[in-house]
Amino acid sequence: MQRSLDKFNEAGIRPVAISIATPQESHRLAQSQGYSFPLLSDRNADVIRRYDLVHAKAGINGEDIARPAEFLIDSTGTMRWINLTENYWVRARPEQVLEVANSLKNK
């Protein structure tokens, strides 16, 4: 995501990552990977639950975590594109997201 960050920003899209990691853990990850987009901490999986993305007890210590998912939300707060892959290892490619993002520009 960091590699495509410039392209996302050019398209007016702000990437934001959410997980149950603490701000400290996310900060360490962001530093080691050079991420310059926001990483948010959903410690108790409240937001994850509200978005129905809970992967129960799948964390390293048996805690509830988020299943991988990507949402493109427009500036009015409306969902425009969702990617819930069937397979944990298959993720959305930046090009796919940019295509959707560019179609948002024309609305």
Next chain:
Amino acid sequence: MNIKRLNWPLWTGFLLTLAAFLSYFFIFVEFPFTRDFPWANLVLFVLAGVLLFMGLRRGFRADRPHPTRSKIVSSIFSVLSLAVFAMFIFVIFIGGRWLPASKGAPQVGQRVPEFTLPDTSGKQMSLNELLTSPINGNAPKGVLLVFYRGYW
């Protein structure tokens, strides 16, 4: 140990099997092309398989210095390699699909739930802020919200 006597195809095959397994999680997972379908690893497994087959044949040859031991060792490591391969197939193609249905997730066209969460510096960020604070001086067209496990 005489180098000619060492069953090099067996050992190379076994090590390549281990490399084929581990390289997915440490190398190939970084690139969508080799992550979405682990063709690179499957190629490595095939190469390892060829070597192991050669090693098995060699292990069963009558002119081995220790014929019984060679048969046992080459069989054990071939079976172990097969187990590693089976585990890889399982983790990627079967275990990877053990995900919840998430039928209640926001649908296209719906307003998404508002939230406020701390960022890496502990500062509370609301979805509204993320949607409105400028990117390079321009109003954002949208936010790409990426939920991840917590350890990439």
